[in-house]
Amino acid sequence: MPTTEQARSRRSAARGPGAAHRLRTARRIGGSLWFLALIALSVVLVVVVMTPRPPGPAQPAPLVVASLPFWNSDKGTDMVVQHQHLVNEVSPWMYGLAPDGSLTTQYPREQTAQVADHIERLRRANIPIVPSLANITNGLWAYEPVATVLHDPVKRRAHVAEIVELVKRENYAGIDIDYENLRAGDRQVFTDFVTELGRELDAEGKTLSVAVFAKTTDRGYDERNVAQDYAAIGRAADEVRLMGYDFHWSTSPPGSIAPITWIREVVDYTRTQIPPERIVLGVPLYGYDWVDGHGTSVTWLQAFRLATEHRVRPNYDTASQSPWFRYTDADGREHEVWFENAASAKAKFEVARGSGIRGVYLWMYGYEDTDTWKELGNSFPARR
Known part of the structure; x- marks a missing residue:
């Protein structure tokens, strides 16, 4: 058997005198090709990395809505116009239902x-x-x-048509539906209503907003919550306005109107049911003055004046992010006041911003803490 070296010499001789040279040349060329291929691949990777990706679907701009009750339309309008750079939608709270279910106005005729x-x-x-x-x-x-x-399906269709006609006749951008105190048995027909109305308004290029009670489960805390199917409403409406207030209310014991822990829980649950770009958090700008088991609504300015008049310094409850104080009136009755100011509003603005939902709406009783507008601008900068 030939040695390894002898076998190598025989293969070399068989190739001829130029074989070794051709082999070395081929190896050099092959190495160069691999080197060029690596350079080309590197260039392709750089181009892929540096080339900007095509933009995805455009996200809607943050929404800030001012809700104006008709009884405060004068002062409320002044404030909205003054801060129009921060507000990109306004909802005058002005329409109601006649006893037969037809549309009417809420405000007195002399205010027309x-x-x-x-x-x-x-x-x-x-x-x-x-x-x-x-x-x-x-x-x-x-x-x-x-x-x-x-x-009644016939009356419901007529109701939808009447609403659409109102929006078109008055050249509104849309309508906000705030049907409250419904019952559990109304759940499906209310869903049918908002679905039909949403379809008709969409055909006209108009917005449908639906106000819903805040809850942290589908059932919520009573029939009013059961009647509102978050997921179905979220499919039908452009805006779902969470009423993030009245955790304590006029006939409850005194307490925070909108404790921040509850607000976070409500927003977290709602995001599991409704696309976040359709959720708008309601932020209260009012409070209650409780005495003898009953609360009377107060504005920030009224709360400030009460504290000043009775020489008490408001406390700030950090757990709920809410201001409050107690005072004794001239008849010796002890009052407890919980209200909202710029700091408490700021906390809610930041929940909305941080959770990635569409925005906020301000439920304006009027004469809110003027610094609220500054905090609104900090959380949702001017957009118009």
């Missing part, structure tokens, strides 16, 4: 010209107007008129 003037001022400020329609009849929340409309 005044309300029209305020609407015109908002239009001149180029703020989209999405007025609120509530099941208020003769000044009170009423169940029967809205229930009759919801449970």
